[in-house]
Amino acid sequence: MECVVCHCTDLNACQGGCYWIAEDLCSNCGVILSKTYVQELIDLLKTSGINSKEKVIIELQRLFEEVTHEM
Numbered sequence: 001m002e003c004v005v006c007h008c009t010d011l012n013a014c015q016g017g018c019y020w021i022a023e024d025l026c027s028n029c030g031v032i033l034s035k036t037y038v039q040e041l042i043d044l045l046k047t048s049g050i051n052s053k054e055k056v057i058i059e060l061q062r063l064f065e066e067v068t069h070e071m
């Protein structure tokens with residue numbers, strides 16, 4: 001797998017480590033991206049062949065809320 005945003009892979013993770021929150025999106029990028037960029041991200045994911053749009057949005061929102069709660 002490879003992240004569509006930062007192009008990290010299982011063997012070459014982001015600095016500090018990351019995990020997959022969607023098929024083509026790592027946790028690091030999910031955290032960095034705010035809700036504002038979700039639509040942009042969805043378009044990116046769509047062009048890369050993912051059609052589970054709702055699933056990605058739900059995952060991103062859940063993660064975003066988790067992160068903002070920790071802060």
Ligand SMILES: [Zn+2]
Binds near residue numbers: 007
């Ligand atoms: Zn990434």
Ligand SMILES: [Zn+2]
Binds near residue numbers: 006018019
């Ligand atoms: Zn990553």
